[in-house]
Amino acid sequence: MHILLIEDDNDAASYVIKGLKESGHVVDRASDGEEGLYMALDSNFDVLVVDRMLPKLDGLNLIEKVRKEKTDIPILILSALGEVDERVKGLKYGADDYLAKPFSFSELLARLEALSRRNQPEASSSLLELGDLKLDLLSRKVEREGQVIDLQPREYKLLEFLLRRPNQVVTRTMLLEGVWEYHFDPQTNVIDVHISRLRSKIDKPFKGKQMLYTERGAGYALRYDE
Amino acid sequence: MNNPFNLASFRLIFIYTMLLSISVGLILTFLYFTSARDIEIEADQKIIKKVEDLNNVYLRYRGNGLISYIRRETSRPSLDIYRLYDANNNVLAGNVTEPNEIKVNDDGWIEFTYQINVNGEEEIYYGRGRDLVTPVENYRLLVGRVVNNEIKLKERFFYSSLWSIILIIFLGISGGYILSRNFLKRISDINITSKKIMDGNLSERLPTTKGKDELNQLSSNLNEMLDRLDSLMTNMKQVTDNIAHDLRTPLNRIRTNLEVTLMSNSDVDQYKKSIDDAIIETDNLIKTFNSILSISKVESGASDLDKSVININDLIMNLFDLYEPITDAKGIILNHDVDEEIKIEANNNLLSQAIANLIENSINYGSSNDAPAITIGAKKNKESVSLWVSDNGVGIQENDKKKVLERFVRLDSSRSLKGSGLGLNLVNSAAKFHNGSLKLLDAKPSGLIVLIEIPNS
Numbered sequence: 316m317h318i319l320l321i322e323d324d325n326d327a328a329s330y331v332i333k334g335l336k337e338s339g340h341v342v343d344r345a346s347d348g349e350e351g352l353y354m355a356l357d358s359n360f361d362v363l364v365v366d367r368m369l370p371k372l373d374g375l376n377l378i379e380k381v382r383k384e385k386t387d388i389p390i391l392i393l394s395a396l397g398e399v400d401e402r403v404k405g406l407k408y409g410a411d412d413y414l415a416k417p418f419s420f421s422e423l424l425a426r427l428e429a430l431s432r433r434n435q436p437e438a439s440s441s442l443l444e445l446g447d448l449k450l451d452l453l454s455r456k457v458e459r460e461g462q463v464i465d466l467q468p469r470e471y472k473l474l475e476f477l478l479r480r481p482n483q484v485v486t487r488t489m490l491l492e493g494v495w496e497y498h499f500d501p502q503t504n505v506i507d508v509h510i511s512r513l514r515s516k517i518d519k520p521f522k523g524k525q526m527l528y529t530e531r532g533a534g535y536a537l538r539y540d541e
Numbered sequence: 542m543n544n545p546f547n548l549a550s551f552r553l554i555f556i557y558t559m560l561l562s563i564s565v566g567l568i569l570t571f572l573y574f575t576s577a578r579d580i581e582i583e584a585d586q587k588i589i590k591k592v593e594d595l596n597n598v599y600l601r602y603r604g605n606g607l608i609s610y611i612r613r614e615t616s617r618p619s620l621d622i623y624r625l626y627d628a629n630n631n632v633l634a635g636n637v638t639e640p641n642e643i644k645v646n647d648d649g650w651i652e653f654t655y656q657i658n659v660n661g662e663e664e665i666y667y668g669r670g671r672d673l674v675t676p677v678e679n680y681r682l683l684v685g686r687v688v689n690n691e692i693k694l695k696e697r698f699f700y701s702s703l704w705s706i707i708l709i710i711f712l713g714i715s716g717g718y719i720l721s722r723n724f725l726k727r728i729s730d731i732n733i734t735s736k737k738i739m740d741g742n743l744s745e746r747l748p749t750t751k752g753k754d755e756l757n758q759l760s761s762n763l764n765e766m767l768d769r770l771d772s773l774m775t776n777m778k779q780v781t782d783n784i785a786h787d788l789r790t791p792l793n794r795i796r797t798n799l800e801v802t803l804m805s806n807s808d809v810d811q812y813k814k815s816i817d818d819a820i821i822e823t824d825n826l827i828k829t830f831n832s833i834l835s836i837s838k839v840e841s842g843a844s845d846l847d848k849s850v851i852n853i854n855d856l857i858m859n860l861f862d863l864y865e866p867i868t869d870a871k872g873i874i875l876n877h878d879v880d881e882e883i884k885i886e887a888n889n890n891l892l893s894q895a896i897a898n899l900i901e902n903s904i905n906y907g908s909s910n911d912a913p914a915i916t917i918g919a920k921k922n923k924e925s926v927s928l929w930v931s932d933n934g935v936g937i938q939e940n941d942k943k944k945v946l947e948r949f950v951r952l953d954s955s956r957s958l959k960g961s962g963l964g965l966n967l968v969n970s971a972a973k974f975h976n977g978s979l980k981l982l983d984a985k986p987s988g989l990i991v992l993i994e995i996p997n998s
Contacts, residue, residue: 398834398838399846417823417827419824469862495859495863497863497890497893497894497897498890499835499890499894499897500828501863502898502964503901503904504867505864505867508866508867508869508870509863509866512866
């Protein structure tokens with residue numbers, strides 16, 4: 316992925332750049348709003364990462380200007396203002412996702428991956444498929460190896476969320492936001508238990524072919540290895 | 542110090558005094574015209590009558606008649622003045638000396654002075670009268686009366702009026718000064734005290750007296766405000782101390798961990814473990830920070846946290862759904878207890894977080910029973926909606942109930958467990974944000990019920 320990072324804090328930027336490069340991405344950096352706007356409009360990036368409080372041009376205004384020219388480029392805001400109302404404001408200005416500082420790097424990475432794939436055309440069929448796991452959106456039927464799996468409504472929703480992001484890391488926060496629509500962090504490991512329940516239905520009965528992986532320190536990923 | 546003349550109260554009194562003296566002046570003028578002036582007019586009319594009479598005397602008896610009439614009239618003491626001149630200005634008869642300072646008014650009245658020898662001393666008298674000029678002999682007769690008393694009366698009236706007005710102004714202003722100075726004294730006391738408070742002596746209170754006047758009310762209101770501020774400050778200070786402690790402890794752990802790892806000749810695996818530990822600690826720190834921020838945001842009454850009509854049944858079912866697997870895994874029975882459909886205007890995320898905190902509290906601290914059970918419930922009352930989470934654990938001692946609502950307070954029994962001590966505080970803030978209340982009740986036979994009551998509409 317070709318990423319433009321618009322961030323004025325040199326140290327923070329260098330850590331993020333290092334992390335992103337090690338994860339195999341190409342990163343350009345702008346250190347103020349005007350430079351960021353110029354670069355964003357000048358070349359083609361797969362995703363923009365924008366700090367909100369920037370010198371010369373504020374992050375939100377920058378996004379507004381970028382949106383006028385490039386309607387479909389994914390934009391993620393990084394901001395120290397992390398409350399729900401602030402994130403709503405950010406999304407209103409045209410951002411696609413919002414991550415509050417301090418953030419965990421794996422969270423940023425997972426969200427960037429999700430954003431960049433968002434632009435890939437989604438299968439028009441009503442069938443979500445990964446390996447031998449099939450989910451029919453119309454009949455709400457889930458099958459693996461041709462066997463029907465009986466899922467609770469929430470387990471179904473969780474699986475759907477994961478199947479729409481195959482081979483991607485999905486963080487706990489992303490699941491809470493995407494599946495439960497909660498914007499707070501529970502202090503207990505509620506999500507882990509949901510995942511292990513789902514795993515016991517889609518993985519356990521099918522010995523030797525794990526699909527739902529735990530990504531240490533990051534989250535989960537649904538993968539199918541041939 | 543302040544000048545009482547600059548005070549609003551003094552200015553008010555001054556204006557009032559001025560208005561009062563103008564009114565008094567008007568009243569006195571009115572009195573003069575209705576009494577003194579009447580007497581004068583009456584006397585004037587008598588003279589006019591006399592002039593007519595004398596004219597008749599002349600028409601019938603000529604000059605001699607006038608002379609004898611005047612002689613007869615002046616033979617006995619009276620206040621009437623006569624002085625008769627012939628055509629050559631010789632005095633023919635009369636009872637006064639030659640008039641001086643003669644002033645003839647437009648309406649024919651003549652004002653003059655004359656002298657009278659009283660016990661060898663010349664005294665000046667005042668007279669007022671009219672001239673009668675005879676047609677044939679061209680005699681001129683001055684008919685008038687002594688107006689000394691009237692003038693004295695007028696003068697006395699004028700001076701007493703003047704003095705009363707001066708007195709009113711003097712008394713008014715000096716009274717105003719004294720009143721203002723007293724008022725000023727109290728204001729200045731308040732000023733001095735507030736200055737002391739400003740300088741940091743927060744225990745100072747404004748002086749109050751027994752009365753119930755506005756100044757006293759103001760002082761007691763300000764005092765109550767100060768009491769409230771004082772308790773908030775104390776609270777805040779405690780919170781700051783707690784924050785310092787609760788954030789320092791994990792920071793210290795992180796630092797020591799990293800430093801010691803760096804010092805020892807560790808292998809890569811040990812480094813990784815140390816860094817992992819540090820990340821976990823910082824994550825907890827971030828969580829604590831976020832909690833503090835959300836609480837502050839909620840408590841500041843941030844209006845940008847919008848409310849909408851939400852379905853309480855959905856809210857509870859979603860939370861039930863989120864927590865059921867984990868309680869199940871821990872052998873806790875999670876129940877929900879909502880019979881009817883309940884709708885309320887609230888912030889969904891905040892209220893969900895509050896209930897989630899309560900459920901987590903019950904999971905962490907309220908599941909010591911052999912058959913632990915947690916219930917999430919809601920009920921519609923007449924004017925409010927009750928939301929509660931109950932468990933059958935050990936509950937909370939009566940004297941701890943108030944304490945646990947404060948920030949960072951963790952009861953000794955739970956210190957060993959992980960947690961920030963902010964959970965219930967956020968629940969309390971969330972209840973207040975929705976204009977509601979939070980109650981901690983004892984469950985029968987054991988356990989805790991945390992009840993949030995939110996007024997309808």
